[in-house]
Amino acid sequence: MSNIFEDLARQLVSAGHALYAHGMVPATSGNLSARVSPEVIAITVSGAHKGHLTSADIMPIDNVGNSLDGRRPSAETGLHTQIYSAFPEAGAILHHHSPRATLISQLAGDEVLLSDYELLKAFPGINTHETVVSVPVFPNDQDIHRLSEKIRGRMQSPGPLFGYLIRGHGLYTWADTVDRAMIHVEAFEFLFRCELMKREVR
Amino acid sequence: MSNIFEDLARQLVSAGHALYAHGMVPATSGNLSARVSPEVIAITVSGAHKGHLTSADIMPIDNVGNSLDGRRPSAETGLHTQIYSAFPEAGAILHHHSPRATLISQLAGDEVLLSDYELLKAFPGINTHETVVSVPVFPNDQDIHRLSEKIRGRMQSPGPLFGYLIRGHGLYTWADTVDRAMIHVEAFEFLFRCELMKREVR
Amino acid sequence: MSNIFEDLARQLVSAGHALYAHGMVPATSGNLSARVSPEVIAITVSGAHKGHLTSADIMPIDNVGNSLDGRRPSAETGLHTQIYSAFPEAGAILHHHSPRATLISQLAGDEVLLSDYELLKAFPGINTHETVVSVPVFPNDQDIHRLSEKIRGRMQSPGPLFGYLIRGHGLYTWADTVDRAMIHVEAFEFLFRCELMKREVR
Amino acid sequence: MSNIFEDLARQLVSAGHALYAHGMVPATSGNLSARVSPEVIAITVSGAHKGHLTSADIMPIDNVGNSLDGRRPSAETGLHTQIYSAFPEAGAILHHHSPRATLISQLAGDEVLLSDYELLKAFPGINTHETVVSVPVFPNDQDIHRLSEKIRGRMQSPGPLFGYLIRGHGLYTWADTVDRAMIHVEAFEFLFRCELMKREVR
Numbered sequence: 001m002s003n004i005f006e007d008l009a010r011q012l013v014s015a016g017h018a019l020y021a022h023g024m025v026p027a028t029s030g031n032l033s034a035r036v037s038p039e040v041i042a043i044t045v046s047g048a049h050k051g052h053l054t055s056a057d058i059m060p061i062d063n064v065g066n067s068l069d070g071r072r073p074s075a076e077t078g079l080h081t082q083i084y085s086a087f088p089e090a091g092a093i094l095h096h097h098s099p100r101a102t103l104i105s106q107l108a109g110d111e112v113l114l115s116d117y118e119l120l121k122a123f124p125g126i127n128t129h130e131t132v133v134s135v136p137v138f139p140n141d142q143d144i145h146r147l148s149e150k151i152r153g154r155m156q157s158p159g160p161l162f163g164y165l166i167r168g169h170g171l172y173t174w175a176d177t178v179d180r181a182m183i184h185v186e187a188f189e190f191l192f193r194c195e196l197m198k199r200e201v202r
Numbered sequence: 203m204s205n206i207f208e209d210l211a212r213q214l215v216s217a218g219h220a221l222y223a224h225g226m227v228p229a230t231s232g233n234l235s236a237r238v239s240p241e242v243i244a245i246t247v248s249g250a251h252k253g254h255l256t257s258a259d260i261m262p263i264d265n266v267g268n269s270l271d272g273r274r275p276s277a278e279t280g281l282h283t284q285i286y287s288a289f290p291e292a293g294a295i296l297h298h299h300s301p302r303a304t305l306i307s308q309l310a311g312d313e314v315l316l317s318d319y320e321l322l323k324a325f326p327g328i329n330t331h332e333t334v335v336s337v338p339v340f341p342n343d344q345d346i347h348r349l350s351e352k353i354r355g356r357m358q359s360p361g362p363l364f365g366y367l368i369r370g371h372g373l374y375t376w377a378d379t380v381d382r383a384m385i386h387v388e389a390f391e392f393l394f395r396c397e398l399m400k401r402e403v404r
Numbered sequence: 405m406s407n408i409f410e411d412l413a414r415q416l417v418s419a420g421h422a423l424y425a426h427g428m429v430p431a432t433s434g435n436l437s438a439r440v441s442p443e444v445i446a447i448t449v450s451g452a453h454k455g456h457l458t459s460a461d462i463m464p465i466d467n468v469g470n471s472l473d474g475r476r477p478s479a480e481t482g483l484h485t486q487i488y489s490a491f492p493e494a495g496a497i498l499h500h501h502s503p504r505a506t507l508i509s510q511l512a513g514d515e516v517l518l519s520d521y522e523l524l525k526a527f528p529g530i531n532t533h534e535t536v537v538s539v540p541v542f543p544n545d546q547d548i549h550r551l552s553e554k555i556r557g558r559m560q561s562p563g564p565l566f567g568y569l570i571r572g573h574g575l576y577t578w579a580d581t582v583d584r585a586m587i588h589v590e591a592f593e594f595l596f597r598c599e600l601m602k603r604e605v606r
Numbered sequence: 607m608s609n610i611f612e613d614l615a616r617q618l619v620s621a622g623h624a625l626y627a628h629g630m631v632p633a634t635s636g637n638l639s640a641r642v643s644p645e646v647i648a649i650t651v652s653g654a655h656k657g658h659l660t661s662a663d664i665m666p667i668d669n670v671g672n673s674l675d676g677r678r679p680s681a682e683t684g685l686h687t688q689i690y691s692a693f694p695e696a697g698a699i700l701h702h703h704s705p706r707a708t709l710i711s712q713l714a715g716d717e718v719l720l721s722d723y724e725l726l727k728a729f730p731g732i733n734t735h736e737t738v739v740s741v742p743v744f745p746n747d748q749d750i751h752r753l754s755e756k757i758r759g760r761m762q763s764p765g766p767l768f769g770y771l772i773r774g775h776g777l778y779t780w781a782d783t784v785d786r787a788m789i790h791v792e793a794f795e796f797l798f799r800c801e802l803m804k805r806e807v808r
Binding site for chain 4: 427430433504572574600
């Protein structure tokens with residue numbers, strides 16, 4: 001494997017451990033990837049426990065999701081390749097199942113609207129709290145192709161998209177680097193937590 | 203002791219520390235076991251603090267619960283041997299007292315029903331969120347024999363069983379290995395947390 | 405200092421770090437002590453941060469609260485000496501300010517009643533969940549002598565006493581050893597958490 | 607750089623790591639500073655991730671906010687220099703974005719009133735729980751000069767001021783040393799948590 005692959009694999013392992021430590025990828029949930037080159041993506045193998053992740057659990061696929069080393073990639077690989085195809089600037093994708101992302105996806109309608117938070121400035125191009133960030137919520141579907149078709153329409157509509165929720169399932173977010181994708185995870189988790197707390201208090 | 207016993211004891215110690223770190227076995231609560239052979243079970247001794255657990259706190263019993271080293275096993279040993287007897291594929295049992303497992307056992311009726319969560323796929327044989335997993339809730343009883351009689355009926359009824367709750371007490375769950383039993387703990391804790399959060403929000 | 409003092413000081417330091425790590429002694433709150441001999445008590449000095457505690461922050465006092473090394477002991481020393489005097493079996497006292505202990509003390513009337521929890525068995529002499537443990541709640545008072553007078557009556561009444569709350573302030577609990585006093589802290593924290601969660605859900 | 611600068615930079619790095627570990631500075635939020643001399647302030651550079659902070663991320667500015675090393679200081683530098691100017695005893699300022707500080711700033715009106723907590727004694731000059739501490743809440747504004755003008759009036763009014771909230775944004779607090787500013791953070795976080803829990807329970 002190339003040095004770039006190995007370096008990105010180490011970053012994904014580190015991200016997996018951090019997500020697990022924060023309770024965001026319970027059991028064997030979640031999957032993580034990074035773009036190695038225009039033709040190659042590094043992604044977690046199917047069924048790996050993110051808290052025990054090692055570089056050996058990161059495998060190469062091509063940009064339409066075919067395994068390049070004979071192993072089976074994450075069952076949701078099609079959602080990763082769709083994001084890399086739609087967003088040329090995306091270099092890393094993190095998908096987690098935090099309790100808060102799961103719950104807000106179940107409570108919300110078609111989208112979660114976030115506004116009046118200073119932390120919205122964590123997303124690229126957002127310079128003020130006086131904005132509205134929309135996080136679309138799609139119904140869960142075990143047929144990944146069918147699920148990706150539902151997502152495609154939103155990806156083609158105008159307006160920035162920093163991540164999306166799948167109902168009862170979790171969040172997909174991406175950025176140019178693994179580190180910045182983790183910053184998006186932190187920002188979304190914070191924002192979902194605040195939104196849920198608002199519904200808990202009188 | 204055999205190498206298998208020693209290896210399983212180390213795995214149980216590690217599971218105990220992880221459960222304690224997550225606040226799931228406060229004080230000296232909880233008990234853990236693994237099947238060493240058809241005739242021998244490794245189980246935590248009575249009253250051990252799971253956060254300070256060492257291999258010396260794991261003792262052998264036979265498959266009806268008799269001590270094989272003269273020490274007193276966990277007071278709830280009868281529930282462990284019942285599970286190993288009813289489920290030949292069970293290789294490890296984890297019983298914890300998380301606040302969430304305790305609370306949901308007090309709020310629920312005869313069962314907790316879990317559906318529309320992607321994470322349900324953490325349980326063996328579950329391939330879709332479009333399913334319903336039932337977690338039975340039994341009234342607490344200091345008479346372990348009487349308690350096991352109440353549990354026996356549900357064990358013999360059809361439908362998969364991945365764990366059960368004892369009201370005001372905690373969760374029992376099992377799997378073929380200690381690692382996979384921990385995955386069940388993580389999945390149940392996540393699902394109970396989501397269910398409780400749903401009751402907290404407007 | 406005697407070896408016993410030094411050993412107990414190390415145990416109190418360790419307990420302080422654990423309490424701090426769990427957010428139970430924020431800022432410089434909380435105080436900790438252990439009985440060295442019938443005449444000598446080891447106690448935290450006034451104003452020490454429990455997360456940075458070292459053995460040098462533990463000082464000797466006599467059994468009526470006089471400093472034995474010229475330093476100023478915790479402002480609440482009088483509550484510690486009162487407990488050691490009333491309960492000859494008490495060997496260690498932990499006083500913490502967890503958010504949950506604080507909140508339940510503000511929501512409750514004259515006592516918090518705990519029942520139907522398996523975890524009640526963490527307290528000495530409790531063998532079943534079918535019991536009621538009363539935790540009295542006293543109004544806060546900056547005059548420690550006056551506060552101890554209010555507490556005295558309850559100490560002399562029949563029925564076991566494993567700890568008490570001061571309103572808006574925190575919990576006092578004790579046991580024969582520092583380790584067992586920590587088990588009481590863990591048990592109370594779990595029980596208060598369950599009680600508060602019950603008030604949060606529908 | 608002077609030894610004093612280097613020592614304060616290390617303290618700020620340590621504070622940043624602690625704040626991050628407690629989820630109080632998600633993404634790249636928050637900023638931290640300390641007074642090196644009457645003319646020089648050490649402050650975090652713009653956009654640094656507080657969980658990965660190193661001494662190289664701390665830069666010197668003068669007391670009106672001009673960079674002394676050519677780098678760009680935190681965008682909110684003007685709020686730091688205002689506090690140092692208004693409070694000659696202030697030696698360190700910590701600004702964090704905890705979910706609780708954010709939420710209480712959104713729920714409260716012009717101020718959060720805190721009373722009947724023993725922990726209020728963590729603030730200088732407070733000797734009893736029978737007091738009221740006011741934490742003013744200012745509307746957020748991306749124009750830091752305009753924001754500081756709104757804050758100026760409250761700084762000049764009588765009554766102690768231990769910190770202030772910016773709505774949807776976070777808390778500013780200060781003290782003579784970095785360690786004591788962290789004690790204020792811990793005390794405020796505890797108090798906000800208790801206040802929010804009171805709104806969650808029945």
